[in-house]
Amino acid sequence: MDADSEEETVSEGTTAAVKSTSPVRTTPKPRTPRARAPRAKAKAESAKPPVEIVLQVSDLTKQFGETHAVDHISLSVPAGSIFGIVGPNGAGKTTTLSMVTGLLRPDSGTITVHGADVWSDPVKAKRNMGVLPDRLRLFDRLTGSQLLYYAGTLRGLDAATVRSRSADLAAAFGLEDSLSRLVTDYSAGMTKKIALASAMIHSPRLLVLDEPFESVDPVSAANVTEILQNYVKAGGTVVLSSHSMDLIQRICDYVAIVVAGQVLAAGTTDQVRGEGSLEDRFVELAGGRKTAEGMEWLHSFSD
Amino acid sequence: MVAQFLRLKLRLLANTFRRSPLQVFGMVLALAYGLAAAFVAVLALVALRFATVEVATSVAVSAGALIVLCFILVPLAFGVDDTLDPRAFSLYGIPTGRLATGLAITAFIGVPALVIGIISIAQVVTWSRTPLSAILAVVGAVLIIVTCTLAARVSTSIASFLLATRRAREISALVALLVIVSLSPLVALLVSIDWAKNGLAVLGSIARVAAWTPLGAAWAAPAAAASGHVGEALLELLIAVVFAALLAVAWRALVATMLVTPQRLSRERSYSGLGWFERLPDNPTGAIAARSITYWIRDARYHTAMVAIPAAPIIFVIVLAVAGVPLHALALLPLPVMCLFLSWSSHNDIAYDNTAIWLHVASNTTGRADRFGRLVPSLMLGVPLILIGAPLCAAWYGSVDVLPSLIGVSACILLAGLGLSSVISARFPYPAVRPGDSPFAQPQASGSAAGLIQSLAFFFALLIALPPVALAGLGLAFGIWWAWGALLLGLVLGLGGLFLGVKWGGRIFDARAPELLAFTLRN
Numbered sequence: 001m002d003a004d005s006e007e008e009t010v011s012e013g014t015t016a017a018v019k020s021t022s023p024v025r026t027t028p029k030p031r032t033p034r035a036r037a038p039r040a041k042a043k044a045e046s047a048k049p050p051v052e053i054v055l056q057v058s059d060l061t062k063q064f065g066e067t068h069a070v071d072h073i074s075l076s077v078p079a080g081s082i083f084g085i086v087g088p089n090g091a092g093k094t095t096t097l098s099m100v101t102g103l104l105r106p107d108s109g110t111i112t113v114h115g116a117d118v119w120s121d122p123v124k125a126k127r128n129m130g131v132l133p134d135r136l137r138l139f140d141r142l143t144g145s146q147l148l149y150y151a152g153t154l155r156g157l158d159a160a161t162v163r164s165r166s167a168d169l170a171a172a173f174g175l176e177d178s179l180s181r182l183v184t185d186y187s188a189g190m191t192k193k194i195a196l197a198s199a200m201i202h203s204p205r206l207l208v209l210d211e212p213f214e215s216v217d218p219v220s221a222a223n224v225t226e227i228l229q230n231y232v233k234a235g236g237t238v239v240l241s242s243h244s245m246d247l248i249q250r251i252c253d254y255v256a257i258v259v260a261g262q263v264l265a266a267g268t269t270d271q272v273r274g275e276g277s278l279e280d281r282f283v284e285l286a287g288g289r290k291t292a293e294g295m296e297w298l299h300s301f302s303d
Numbered sequence: 304m305v306a307q308f309l310r311l312k313l314r315l316l317a318n319t320f321r322r323s324p325l326q327v328f329g330m331v332l333a334l335a336y337g338l339a340a341a342f343v344a345v346l347a348l349v350a351l352r353f354a355t356v357e358v359a360t361s362v363a364v365s366a367g368a369l370i371v372l373c374f375i376l377v378p379l380a381f382g383v384d385d386t387l388d389p390r391a392f393s394l395y396g397i398p399t400g401r402l403a404t405g406l407a408i409t410a411f412i413g414v415p416a417l418v419i420g421i422i423s424i425a426q427v428v429t430w431s432r433t434p435l436s437a438i439l440a441v442v443g444a445v446l447i448i449v450t451c452t453l454a455a456r457v458s459t460s461i462a463s464f465l466l467a468t469r470r471a472r473e474i475s476a477l478v479a480l481l482v483i484v485s486l487s488p489l490v491a492l493l494v495s496i497d498w499a500k501n502g503l504a505v506l507g508s509i510a511r512v513a514a515w516t517p518l519g520a521a522w523a524a525p526a527a528a529a530s531g532h533v534g535e536a537l538l539e540l541l542i543a544v545v546f547a548a549l550l551a552v553a554w555r556a557l558v559a560t561m562l563v564t565p566q567r568l569s570r571e572r573s574y575s576g577l578g579w580f581e582r583l584p585d586n587p588t589g590a591i592a593a594r595s596i597t598y599w600i601r602d603a604r605y606h607t608a609m610v611a612i613p614a615a616p617i618i619f620v621i622v623l624a625v626a627g628v629p630l631h632a633l634a635l636l637p638l639p640v641m642c643l644f645l646s647w648s649s650h651n652d653i654a655y656d657n658t659a660i661w662l663h664v665a666s667n668t669t670g671r672a673d674r675f676g677r678l679v680p681s682l683m684l685g686v687p688l689i690l691i692g693a694p695l696c697a698a699w700y701g702s703v704d705v706l707p708s709l710i711g712v713s714a715c716i717l718l719a720g721l722g723l724s725s726v727i728s729a730r731f732p733y734p735a736v737r738p739g740d741s742p743f744a745q746p747q748a749s750g751s752a753a754g755l756i757q758s759l760a761f762f763f764a765l766l767i768a769l770p771p772v773a774l775a776g777l778g779l780a781f782g783i784w785w786a787w788g789a790l791l792l793g794l795v796l797g798l799g800g801l802f803l804g805v806k807w808g809g810r811i812f813d814a815r816a817p818e819l820l821a822f823t824l825r826n
Contacts, residue, residue: 102665103820104821126666135658136661137658138659138662139594141738146594149580153589154590162585180574181573
């Protein structure tokens with residue numbers, strides 16, 4: 001892979017503002033509430049010639065009946081970055097991520113993780129991947145610590161390793177007091193956190209997280225963000241989807257905007273958002289807003 | 304307000320006919336069944352008009368009390384889907400009294416209310432003997448309709464409200480199952496009664512007791528009047544009125560409570576340590592086995608299987624004993640039957656996981672580990688069951704000579720059956736009860752495929768066991784050497800079946816893991 005392949009395949013001739021050959025940030029990000037050091041910067045600069053592409057998605061399609069849920073999506077995610085996928089409801093984000101993680105068989109297209117094809121060499125590809133799916137159940141009749149142990153042993157870790165990592169993860173996610181309770185009794189946010197912890201327990205190279213911040217409280221979200229940023233600093237790679245544009249703009253090095261199963265814009269976060277905020281760009285690409293007219297009655301209150 | 308509620312209920316009823324043709328067919332079937340039952344009841348009640356007062360009382364009161372009991376218990380045990388739950392209206396700010404009245408009135412529209420209405424009107428015919436008994440029968444009919452509808456309304460709300468927590472739901476379902484199982488001797492007793500000779504006497508004594516309970520009082524009042532006991536009749540009418548009033552008060556109070564109590568939370572338990580995960584090896588197979596064992600212990604859906612496994616042979620034995628099969632021959636039956644149910648119980652295990660199976664897919668768990676790990680709880684129960692149960696059954700039978708055949712046949716059924724289940728659950732999963740739902744809440748889409756798969760799993764497990772069963776039969780006839788043959792053949796077939804089943808099932812799982820996940824997503 002040469003450095004050019006970092007640039008996303010942009011379908012439908014949309015302007016993705018992709019022209020520089022390296023993902024280096026040129027301007028400091030404005031409107032960033034908590035100014036963290038731009039993580040990928042140093043790495044991207046030092047690794048100027050070939051940055052390893054950890055996840056390569058090529059020409060992926062999936063059809064449900066008449067609907068093209070995923071319509072020729074291609075993405076490449078360089079090592080040591082956080083890659084955000086945003087899109088309106090039903091855009092095909094979850095479908096794409098399910099195919100990437102080997103949970104849903106694609107109609108066509110290839111996915112390679114760290115050089116191994118997910119669908120022809122799943123043993124190697126899945127070993128390198130930690131997965132947080134959206135809206136799938138957990139084995140929730142297990143306690144938190146049992147679930148972590150289960151996830152760890154299925155990934156081939158031995159008991160001692162799982163125990164020490166479970167303790168670390170519980171501390172990092174603030175779950176120490178909940179480990180002895182059944183996961184089914186957890187709140188939505190806690191369930192998300194234990195699922196995130198299970199996704200990380202085997203120290204994968206790539207984390208694929210579908211809506212990792214949904215129903216997670218702000219404090220925990222900040223903790224999770226920090227965990228992810230440290231992980232990326234150490235060379236890990238994160239692909240995540242979210243509805244929170246603000247959060248994506250803040251923490252992601254790369255962004256792809258997916259609408260109706262197609263990538264409309266992709267590149268570094270700054271390239272994609274251009275002058276305005278990511279949210280503006282997203283609303284513009286996703287088809288604009290409908291203004292609410294004729295709702296004046298709402299402003300004359302009844303008793 | 305009441306008119307609005309009635310329109311809403313009618314619209315809901317009409318909308319049930321807008322679903323898929325299969326569901327409409329089911330609805331029509333239920334309606335036809337209900338009306339047919341009502342028709343039979345009407346014929347019986349009209350015929351009772353021409354019977355003696357005593358006979359009419361015995362039959363009408365005991366049957367009537369049973370009907371009222373059903374209206375109370377059925378929603379509790381099976382959790383009827385409550386479309387007009389009072390909580391659905393909590394955001395509209397309707398005064399409690401009006402809401403309670405409106406919802407109670409909507410309860411009078413529907414198949415159950417229609418059926419009970421027809422029956423209670425027919426009951427007026429039965430008691431059109433004296434003017435007083437006719438009047439009391441009319442009053443009784445109104446009371447019966449009100450009592451049944453309100454009772455069903457109250458117990459539906461209790462089922463969806465007080466039993467709303469997961470644990471309460473699971474426990475209530477388990478209790479219901481235990482009650483059904485413990486009722487089976489009663490059923491056997493009822494079957495053994497010589498109905499032609501003593502039937503009326505039995506019904507008469509049931510009716511005498513039921514007449515003074517709220518269940519039968521409204522049915523009994525006209526009967527007492529017809530036999531000339533006016534005081535008794537009025538007293539029974541009073542009981543019925545008070546019961547209906549109490550139900551109304553309870554309903555009003557329940558609505559008031561439900562409106563202000565959003566959700567009942569269950570007390571959480573905490574578990575120390577890793578439980579079974581500590582006791583089994585730290586590899587995928589061990590972890591899956593530990594997970595399965597934990598689920599067998601904690602999940603009500605597996606509890607029903609564990610109750611059914613000992614219950615099935617008891618019912619078999621009772622039925623066959625009543626039919627006149629000699630008891631000592633029946634000693635050979637329970638152990639193989641229990642092994643059959645035990646191995647059969649895991650034939651849809653993947654569907655029980657629901658979408659949680661993604662973890663196995665994402666971590667690329669080998670099919671063999673997945674298949675074998677899931678069978679460990681059944682093996683842990685089944686192997687000691689055979690080792691302890693076989694000598695006990697042989698002792699009951701009265702000969703040590705049957706011991707080898709008993710072990711051989713049971714082991715073959717258990718082991719080969721588990722192998723079979725391991726293939727079937729990977730190849731032919733069908734929708735199962737979702738985690739956390741009541742074990743009796745059958746999924747909508749089960750249908751005929753489920754029935755076919757269930758019977759095939761049963762049939763093939765029996766088919767594999769045929770050779771050792773044949774040898775065991777020869778053993779009974781010609782001596783112990785054949786029995787040793789049954790043991791040997793049973794073990795070989797059983798272990799072979801288990802090995803091949805796990806291997807084949809594992810291969811299917813490896814190839815179809817994403818499709819299995821897709822199946823659980825559709826479910």
